[in-house]
Amino acid sequence: MGKGIYRLLDRIEYPSDIKKLKVEELVELSKELRQFIIDELSANPGHFGASLGVIELTVALHYVLDTPLDQIIWDVGHQAYGHKILTGRKKIFHSNRKSGGISGFPRISESEYDAFGTGHSSTSISAALGLAIADKQKGIKRNVVAVIGDGAMTGGMAFEGLNHAGMENTDLLVILNDNSIAIDPNTGALKEYLTDIVTSKTYNKFKSEMWHLLGKINKIAPHARDYAVKLENGLKSILLHQSNLFEALRFRYFGPVDGHDVVHLAKIIDDLKGIKGPKLLHVLTKKGKGFKQAELNQTAFHSPGKFDRKTGKILKTNSEAPQAPLYQDVFGYTILDLARTNDKIVAITPAMPSGCSLKIMMDAMPERTFDVGIAEQHAVTFSAGLATQGLIPFCNVYSTFMQRAYDQVIHDVALQKLQVIFCLDRGGLVGSDGPTHHGVFDLAYMRNIPGMIIAAPMNEEELRNMMYTAQLRNQGPFSIRYPRGRGVMIDWKKPYKEIPVGSSRELHQGSDLAILTVGHVGNFAAEAILRLEAENYSLSHYDMRFIKPLDEECLHRVFKRFRNIITVEDGTVVGGFGSAIIEFMCEHGYQAHVKRMGVPDKFIEQGSQKELYKECGFDSEGIYNVVKALIKPRILQTSTKQISFQ
Numbered sequence: 169m170g171k172g173i174y175r176l177l178d179r180i181e182y183p184s185d186i187k188k189l190k191v192e193e194l195v196e197l198s199k200e201l202r203q204f205i206i207d208e209l210s211a212n213p214g215h216f217g218a219s220l221g222v223i224e225l226t227v228a229l230h231y232v233l234d235t236p237l238d239q240i241i242w243d244v245g246h247q248a249y250g251h252k253i254l255t256g257r258k259k260i261f262h263s264n265r266k267s268g269g270i271s272g273f274p275r276i277s278e279s280e281y282d283a284f285g286t287g288h289s290s291t292s293i294s295a296a297l298g299l300a301i302a303d304k305q306k307g308i309k310r311n312v313v314a315v316i317g318d319g320a321m322t323g324g325m326a327f328e329g330l331n332h333a334g335m336e337n338t339d340l341l342v343i344l345n346d347n348s349i350a351i352d353p354n355t356g357a358l359k360e361y362l363t364d365i366v367t368s369k370t371y372n373k374f375k376s377e378m379w380h381l382l383g384k385i386n387k388i389a390p391h392a393r394d395y396a397v398k399l400e401n402g403l404k405s406i407l408l409h410q411s412n413l414f415e416a417l418r419f420r421y422f423g424p425v426d427g428h429d430v431v432h433l434a435k436i437i438d439d440l441k442g443i444k445g446p447k448l449l450h451v452l453t454k455k456g457k458g459f460k461q462a463e464l465n466q467t468a469f470h471s472p473g474k475f476d477r478k479t480g481k482i483l484k485t486n487s488e489a490p491q492a493p494l495y496q497d498v499f500g501y502t503i504l505d506l507a508r509t510n511d512k513i514v515a516i517t518p519a520m521p522s523g524c525s526l527k528i529m530m531d532a533m534p535e536r537t538f539d540v541g542i543a544e545q546h547a548v549t550f551s552a553g554l555a556t557q558g559l560i561p562f563c564n565v566y567s568t569f570m571q572r573a574y575d576q577v578i579h580d581v582a583l584q585k586l587q588v589i590f591c592l593d594r595g596g597l598v599g600s601d602g603p604t605h606h607g608v609f610d611l612a613y614m615r616n617i618p619g620m621i622i623a624a625p626m627n628e629e630e631l632r633n634m635m636y637t638a639q640l641r642n643q644g645p646f647s648i649r650y651p652r653g654r655g656v657m658i659d660w661k662k663p664y665k666e667i668p669v670g671s672s673r674e675l676h677q678g679s680d681l682a683i684l685t686v687g688h689v690g691n692f693a694a695e696a697i698l699r700l701e702a703e704n705y706s707l708s709h710y711d712m713r714f715i716k717p718l719d720e721e722c723l724h725r726v727f728k729r730f731r732n733i734i735t736v737e738d739g740t741v742v743g744g745f746g747s748a749i750i751e752f753m754c755e756h757g758y759q760a761h762v763k764r765m766g767v768p769d770k771f772i773e774q775g776s777q778k779e780l781y782k783e784c785g786f787d788s789e790g791i792y793n794v795v796k797a798l799i800k801p802r803i804l805q806t807s808t809k810q811i812s813f814q
Contacts, residue, residue, distance in 0.1 A: 174200040182256055183230040183281075194231060194430045198224050201250050202458045204258075209249075210477035214265050214272055214600075217456035217469045218317070219249035221347050224430035225315070225451060226250035232437045233311055239283040239299050243292035243316040245273030246470075247345065255281035265600035267775030273604055287604020288572065289542050290323025292316045293342055297329055300338045311341065311441055318346040319519065322358055322541035333446045334418030341440055342448045346424065347455045358541075414448045423450030428457060467522055490658050495650040495688075496593055498628045498660060500525025502635050503562055503591075504532055510639055512560045516540060518547040524564045524593045544569050548576035548588070555586040560639050567592040567607025567649060574613060581645050582617045588645050589638045590614075595624065595649035595687070596738030597767065597781065602774030607649070608767045611686075612743035614647050615716050621646045621669055622715040624687030628660035630713065636664040651688045651738060653777060670717035678706035680799050682730040686712045686745045689738045689786060696791040704801040715745050718752060727758035732798050734763045736786050741766040763794060 176193060177200040180186055189197065202223045209216050227250070229240055235255070242248040252270065253261055256279060263269025274282035284295045296314035303310060320326060321344060333340055414421045420443065425436060433451070440447055455470075456462025461480030462469035469475075474483045507513040507529060519542045521527040530537040540547050544565055551561035565573070570592055581588045595607045614622050621644065625631040631650055638646040675690070676697055685693045690711045697707050710726065712719060726733065735746035746764030753760060765786040772780055781787035785794075 174204060176200055177204055177253075177258075180254060181258065183233075183235050183254060186227065186231050186254065189231070191231070191431055191434055194224075194227050194434060198227050198430050199458075201227065201253060204253060205249055206459055206477050208261055208264075210475050212262055212264060212266070213471065213473045214249065215246040215471050216459075217462045217466055218244075218246035220459060220462060221453040221455040221457050222247045222315070222345055222427070223250050223457070224428050224433055225343065225345065225453070226254065228430050228433035228437055229313065229315075230254050231434050232441070233313070236280045236283075238311040239296070239313065240281075241284045241292045241296045241299075241312075241314045242274050242286055243314065243320045244289045245286045247315065247317065248274050248286075251281070252279075255279055265602070265774050267773070267779050269774070271602055271774060272600065273602070285604075287601070288569065289320035290316070290325040292320070293326055293329030293333060296340055296342070297333045297336065297338065300333075300340045301336060304338060312339070313341045313343060315343045315345060318344060318348065318358070319542055322519070323543055324545060330414070330417045330419065337418065337445050339444055340446045341437075342419070342446070344423075344448060344450045345427065345453055346450060347453045419446045419448045421448050421450065423448075424452045425450070427451035427453035492655045492657055493628060493660060494525070494654055495628070495631060495652070496523070496525040497528075498631050498655065499564065499591055499593070499635070499650070500528035502632045503564075504529040506635060506639055507533060507536060510560065512558060513562065513639060514538070514554055514559050515562045515564065516547050516551050516554075517564045518542055518544045518569065520564070520566065520593075524566070524591075526564050544573040545576050548573040549580045551588045552576070552580040552584065552586050555581075555588050556584075560587060560589065562589045562591055562635075562639075564591045564593060566605070567595045567610045568598075568605050570610060571613070577614075577645070578617055582619050585619060585644050587642060589635070590645065590647040591635070592647060592649040594652045596651045596689075597772060597777055597784070598652045599777045599780065600774045603771040606767075606772055608739045608772070610647070610649055611715055611737060611739040611745055612747075615743065615748060617645075619644045620716060623648050623667075623713060624715065625650055625713070626685070626688060626690040626711050628655040628657045629662045630667075631655075632660070632662070633665050633667050634713075637667045637669070640666060641669075649687070651777075655688070656691050667713065670714050670719055672713055672719040672722045673711045674708065674722075675711055676707060676709035678708045679729075680706045681732045681734065681795060682708045682710065682726050683734045683736065683791070683795075684710050684712055684726070684745075684749060685736045686715055687738055689736050692781070692786065692788045693736055693791050695788040696795065699788075699792055700795055700801075705795060705799065707795065712745070715748060718748060720752070723749070723752050724756070727753060727756070727760055730760060732761050732763070734765060734791070734794060734798075736791060737764075737766040738781075738786070739766055740769065742769050761798070763798065765791065765794065 176197045202220055205219055242251060257270055260270060265272040271278055273287045275285045276282055286292060292314035293316060296312050300312040316326060412421050426432065440449060454463060455466045472482050475481060476483065503515055515526055515529050515537045517524055517526045518540055521530050521539050526537060540550060547563055547565065551563040554561045592607065592610050595610055598605050598607060611622065614620050623634045625634055634648045638648065683693045693709055697709055700707060710722060735749050737745040741764045744766060746766060750762050753762060767784050772784065
């Protein structure tokens, strides 16, 4: 099956078209939808395995429910590709995650079928409850459904939503998509609990048969199911040997059921529409279902990039020249290296061991590496607890996800002056995941925390040395942020050197203008300076390295020498590095024209990193243009002194 041969899918533009099919035809539609996603994503990369796993569930929901009147909220959104294709976006799905195209996640502004925007996990139940209670107050009768994965269910917010929903007794259906994996395999007690439910065949057979029988009786005796609940609860502890967590939270629990039997799913969902109160349907699925390689290697096929849709081979860019490493891999190899020489070092990640390359240490030192599940708040406070006992926790979190644990950073770490080292991966613009995942706020939100040290390396060697320096200090939090993607050094495994906290590097000397950079974007400035130098511009370049504390001795020299100063950062210009430089200028009575370059005060859409750097104006070309707008080139060749970047 390939493009142009989708017998049923080619007739589907909106969910109303699905309703024209016979229920038995949903099987064929599911096969075609799955193949469509395989065909599209093999050439236009995106989140692959998660969407394949919920094809039948997606088809069943849109067949039974009256969307968009009925509301479906997809947790995270990795699993929503089928939903997008069936709701008017099939013809433009090739633009998914591209600049100017549709988002890789549900967005209210994109479609009336997207009930709620979801890019971070564990939010669906709370949002769905808000919709359901608003409907109740306004007298609106419709179905509200939250679809949440078992990985997202480990997030504390999901439990908060369940607890409140049970208390409100509002009509709400939560569908638990249980595939035992988020990006990496799930961990923790919840995973074991769900496994116990799934494997308790006696209880599940009893419950399935009871509800099937009472479904028929209910037409004659409307309260039959209510009476049956008492009998069921009495037998539950005998058959399952434990209480049901969801029913303890006052949710009516159904399942587990086969998430790939679309006909059965449609019947169950149709039946659940008529049951009042909060309900949870436990659906068993397989991530990557229908594509053998994705089923066998679920982590790699979460977001595999381009691949051969026939063989499943992931296609890599052929390059004979050696490449600089990914920043995340530099972190991964360095943390293991440091841990081998310092037995106090431990490492923590909220469900991203592969994404942040902490799996390198996890494989070598599992007893000192902790995957705490999708629980950033817990990850930070857990790290704080470890630090009180003299251990040195490296807490590795994506910059965008650290936003969820801001209170814990302040209250549990900084206020108590604990040595927790935050390694913020994906700092800055991340590319095609778009505004929910850009890590552009950490420089600003960390900068106002008392006692927080904030550093950003310009290259791989600097990242290693910052990590080395951080574990030598015995007081207070230390934040190191680095971008998604590759660095600039092939030979990056240099001997460790301690970096004086708050020190900068002068990389290039000139007399016309000073460029102050922090982080990887310093390489963009270096490229621009080489080009401008050839045109007789005389520029100084300072890699500040630390946003807090600033190298004040260096800044005094800069403001005494230059009338024009440019700051460059891969983060919001509001409250970030450039703002810190202007604050220094004002506090010390200097006067200069300071041009801040970075992410403007708006949410940046998806696109490649290169496209987004250009859009925000701080790529090499943007820096080149700003310099030319501020000063005129010298008539005579100006001698400059080149200083090593290493």
